[in-house]
Amino acid sequence: MENIAEEGIRPFNVIIVFFSATGNTRKIADVIENKLSEFNVSVTQFDISSPQDRNKSISFSDYDAVFFGFPIYSLRAPRVCREWLMRQNGESKRCSVFFTYGGFGKEPAHYYIKELLEERNFSLVSTAEFLGAHTFNYSGWQAAQGRPGPSDLKVAEDYTIKTLERFRADDLITVTDFEKPPFPAEQLDEAEKYRFHLITQLPTRDGKECCLCMQCEELCPTGSMDAVRGVVNPESCIACFRCIASCPEGVLHTNDIANSWENKLKMHNTTKEEIDRMESRIFL
Template sequence: MRDKAKNMSILIPFFSATGNTKKVANVIKKKLDDSNISVTMLDITSYSRREEDIFINQYDAVIFGFPIYSMRAPRVCREWLETLDGKGMKCSVFFTYGGFGKDPAHYFMKELLEKQNFELISTAEFLGAHTFNRSGWKAVVNRPNESDFKIARDYTMKTMERFLGNDLNKLGEFEKPIYKKSQFDQAEKYRFSLIRQLPTRNLKNCSMCGLCEKLCPVNAMDASIGTANNRCIACFRCIANCPEGILHTNDISGSWNKKLETHRMTQEEVESLESKIYL
């Protein structure tokens, strides 16, 4: 594969608020680097980066990386994708998720990318510590780990075979959801039902570095008052990157067992979930 791929140029745009998606993206990049493939990483987590013009057609193929929020890629990512024109370019998508609600993310992403004139040739999903662990949950706390990274390397090579035309098989169809998009829009709002206190801080211990405001993907954090406004998407990037570790939401640890009961899963079953490739 090396000889055929050495002149290829791959773009990896990714959204990673708490670091899970970036970890997987880095594993994919390393595997491509080892095959002497040119790779460009594009972190679109910041609002300003998504506002920049992206000359996507200078690349040979794209591997997108997104977390799953409320069964789909985050709305800000979907809106960013709607600004692109793939012009027939081959692409792949990988998701990270916290053990729950991963479907129908693949279905809706395939639909969106095809609308934007991309040819989706593979997808994958990887376990990653749930965002709400920072508010008290205990969902796949130590993921992604080496077992996930091994699957990520396999995903990379299988995806490259399709990019190169060595594997002419087509990506299968995903099951169409029984609910309407409007109902999934409502589910996005439910994401906030447990988080009654948006990210905020104890002013007495704050160095006023302003990093929380700078990093917020949707310009929701106001460093001067130390709290986010209702534009917040509960990605918790501010909490994950606070140097003093003083940003927080309300404690939702009491809802963890209820979450397990709702999904009819045990803690052990959640921890044993495996990452997966779709071809």
């Protein structure tokens, strides 16, 4: 695609709305923004990881198109993201969704996000999925370590260009239909309750002293962390581990689940090497 920035042409306005607990999704959002800047595109990033930001309103009429970026938790976008989307009106805007995931359980995510976005009056023109270090690596797993890496970021650049072409096309071309999953959303809702059944000790600092910078509490996507006590509310914690990833002193942790790693690989009939070889993908 040629750079069409010319005098007198209005910039194409795009907003990138994303949820990123441990930084994987943000990395892809940054690549998309940087690639869009090579063209005549004005870009706004809007991070909905924190509750206060999800309570802010967005007027999609101010933008020509939308990128959404979500991690995959329990086979779908996180519940807090889906609930946020349920409150939005797409105003017939063209959009695209990119997911990040740790090498396991991603297939239904595309189907269900397309269904939800169309229900909210968005037109989905493409999706993509990118490998990212699994959240549970903070507890002892070794899934997709070091991802997203250079190959994933290159796919992100290609994804941006292909999606921008569809955003700007005269005719609307929507993403291919995804195969309907064998399990309904209601079944996934039940499974979602057990997302962190292996995590028997949710993020805590076990009474250790810290500088009380309050970042863990301020950044918690569900307002679950009590920084002073150094523990989370188990009723609302979604095991995103943003608190652990953002702790400047590294004192927050969960129980060690390293002994479940081999069982997880066997359950999915895969190996660490096979996960390491997995590639990010674009769907048009």
